[in-house]
Amino acid sequence: MKYLHIPYYLRLRDSLAKKIEDGSLLPHSKLPSERDLKDAYDINRVTVRQALMQLESEGLIYRLIRRGWYVSPPRLFYDPTQSISFMDNVRAQGRVPETVILSKTEMAASDWVNRTMGITLGDPVYLLRRRRLIDGRAVLVEHINVNPVLCPGLLDLPLECSLTETLKEQYGIEISRTVINMYPAPLDGTQAEELQVVAGAPCLYLTRASYDQHDNIVEFDQEFWRHDVLEISMEVKNT
Amino acid sequence: MKYLHIPYYLRLRDSLAKKIEDGSLLPHSKLPSERDLKDAYDINRVTVRQALMQLESEGLIYRLIRRGWYVSPPRLFYDPTQSISFMDNVRAQGRVPETVILSKTEMAASDWVNRTMGITLGDPVYLLRRRRLIDGRAVLVEHINVNPVLCPGLLDLPLECSLTETLKEQYGIEISRTVINMYPAPLDGTQAEELQVVAGAPCLYLTRASYDQHDNIVEFDQEFWRHDVLEISMEVKNT
DNA sequence: CATAAATTATGGTCTATACCAGATTTTAAA
DNA sequence: TTTAAAATCTGGTATAGACCATAATTTATG
Missing domain, CATH: 3.40.1410.10 (Chorismate lyase-like)
Known part of the structure; x- marks a missing residue:
């Protein structure tokens, strides 16, 4: 039985994805800033960005340049x-x-x-x-x-x-x-x-x-x- | 006239994309390792990875886990x-x-x-x-x-x-x-x-x-x- | 010579930090 | 009160380094 370590960035991804899925984060609503997420989850900002970029590549969130990250609307x-x-x-x-x-x-x-x-x-x-x-x-x-x-x-x-x-x-x-x-x-x-x-x-x-x-x-x-x-x-x- | 600074990671992306396009890097051929690229281009390895991941997201290259990066075949x-x-x-x-x-x-x-x-x-x-x-x-x-x-x-x-x-x-x-x-x-x-x-x-x-x-x-x-x-x-x- | 063990290579993840450029908010001046 | 300037916020880029886990290569042993 292999020890299963889930990378921090994927944990944050999962956590945010869950909020999006259960409706506590609505389409077009703004996510906390990268620095706020960094503090809230006690991880490095680069790791936060990794999670955000993962969600972005999945189409679940989008960014506005220098203006924050937002929940994507349905396709x-x-x-x-x-x-x-x-x-x-x-x-x-x-x-x-x-x-x-x-x-x-x-x-x-x-x-x-x-x-x-x-x-x-x-x-x-x-x-x-x-x-x-x-x-x-x-x-x-x-x-x-x-x-x-x-x-x-x-x-x-x-x-x-x-x-x-x-x-x-x-x-x-x-x-x-x-x-x-x-x-x-x-x-x-x-x-x-x-x-x-x-x-x-x-x-x-x-x-x-x-x-x-x-x-x-x-x-x-x-x-x-x-x-x-x-x-x-x-x-x-x-x- | 705005000064146009191209990020290093995009410069490396462009450089590699050019090699792929002009045929000096053939489909399924292996790219130099991340550390080799870091040395060859005198940039940080994270920056190398950014370039590689950009090319990956474009579908131009793919990775094998811990085994290197490769040029993608035609679609x-x-x-x-x-x-x-x-x-x-x-x-x-x-x-x-x-x-x-x-x-x-x-x-x-x-x-x-x-x-x-x-x-x-x-x-x-x-x-x-x-x-x-x-x-x-x-x-x-x-x-x-x-x-x-x-x-x-x-x-x-x-x-x-x-x-x-x-x-x-x-x-x-x-x-x-x-x-x-x-x-x-x-x-x-x-x-x-x-x-x-x-x-x-x-x-x-x-x-x-x-x-x-x-x-x-x-x-x-x-x-x-x-x-x-x-x-x-x-x-x-x-x- | 074949196999096993050790070493090296490679990408994967994470921390810390710094600086930049544009966006937004706050403060100061008119 | 409005406008302009300053400060702060926000994501964007980059460096440095460390450690990890697995893959590949090299070395040692039988």
């Missing part, structure tokens, strides 16, 4: 096989969505855009960057590349809402299929700042290529989700 | 909307799969099994636990719960292969639909050990409920994937 269900918009999906789950336009520009297609969307190198491409919030908390930064040939003047339209709807109503474009890829990746400086997290923080990186009824690639999205936000959920029928 | 594409088996999927991507049966038992249905699969509390349920490896590296631990009423004697059959195939060939069971959920979670002691990672290490936790042609729930899988293994990929057609 948002997201079904990639359904075409519900961010706004509608969030609302359907009793949460409050919000969208902030970070920038909208017409740029010259880079090598990457060329390879990804087939737009001729140097030709114009629209880049829309948005931040999405749930209950006031930034959870997603989107980089949306759109082919202007298929929807000229798009950037002059209101862009806080569902782009899919806009493409349909204003341009008669129906998205017939999408190709989605996702994996965990780090946030670089810019997106990290826009999500108010530390550079290098983990995100769920999701790309979505959207094709119209003629199988033209209309839109290529890069989505940088905070890693603690989503629970992917889907039903697959075998035919 | 495996996994399409949850297709019903290809682990073995076939891995092979199709030029990798070598392997399966190890950890245990197979007939147990009494717990509260959780009752809620999840509708099996009466205390009634028998098969639990099959397997470890899956890619190129000799453990990447997944599966807990597969199966309803014995629908496939009596299953545990006496060879279980290294695709369970879906076995259910079909031996019992005439066709999986008509599956419900899949996935989110990042920590590995607890047992699964961590079975994957040879530290307790609390992040995994992609995936559940799959499989229903037969009569909409009976036949099987409920819990899958604990190392977090650095998969790239989820899918094509969705809008009908």
Whole structure:
């Protein structure tokens, strides 16, 4: 029978996780400061940080830079096989969505855009960057590349809402299929700042290529989700 | 113009990431020891560990407990909307799969099994636990719960292969639909050990409920994937 | 030569401390 | 009372070092 020593940092992790689980620490509530935890548990602050970072990596808590640690809200269900918009999906789950336009520009297609969307190198491409919030908390930064040939003047339209709807109503474009890829990746400086997290923080990186009824690639999205936000959920029928 | 100081740990991260990217550090190759890196870069070992853990969280490297740090292989594409088996999927991507049966038992249905699969509390349920490896590296631990009423004697059959195939060939069971959920979670002691990672290490936790042609729930899988293994990929057609 | 014991290597955990940069609160001045 | 300045708080980064437990290598013994 092996002697089972539980590291202090995992004990603190467990202790805090229990409070979160039993509801004594509610979503978005602030945790005691690192120094307070250090005193309360009589362990070193580095050990406290280890526990906090463990909980963070599990998605149970999140940090605001130099402003404390907070309990994460429940994950948002997201079904990639359904075409519900961010706004509608969030609302359907009793949460409050919000969208902030970070920038909208017409740029010259880079090598990457060329390879990804087939737009001729140097030709114009629209880049829309948005931040999405749930209950006031930034959870997603989107980089949306759109082919202007298929929807000229798009950037002059209101862009806080569902782009899919806009493409349909204003341009008669129906998205017939999408190709989605996702994996965990780090946030670089810019997106990290826009999500108010530390550079290098983990995100769920999701790309979505959207094709119209003629199988033209209309839109290529890069989505940088905070890693603690989503629970992917889907039903697959075998035919 | 703000002065941009890059933390030492991120500099080391970047330096190592570059070597991985440009191919001078190949998949599964061993990195220099922490103490060697400390000396080579003239920084503290804790700072080295911070860099290594950053790379680990990004999925670029993995650790073997007390045996060093290694470069991660490329991610495996996994399409949850297709019903290809682990073995076939891995092979199709030029990798070598392997399966190890950890245990197979007939147990009494717990509260959780009752809620999840509708099996009466205390009634028998098969639990099959397997470890899956890619190129000799453990990447997944599966807990597969199966309803014995629908496939009596299953545990006496060879279980290294695709369970879906076995259910079909031996019992005439066709999986008509599956419900899949996935989110990042920590590995607890047992699964961590079975994957040879530290307790609390992040995994992609995936559940799959499989229903037969009569909409009976036949099987409920819990899958604990190392977090650095998969790239989820899918094509969705809008009908 | 094979096996066992001893030594070294390696990552894992923990303490102590210091300094930094930005956020927040308190205090002082207008 | 409001605004600005100073002090404090908070997480972020880094050093130094110690000890631990297990894995790997080397040495000693039969």
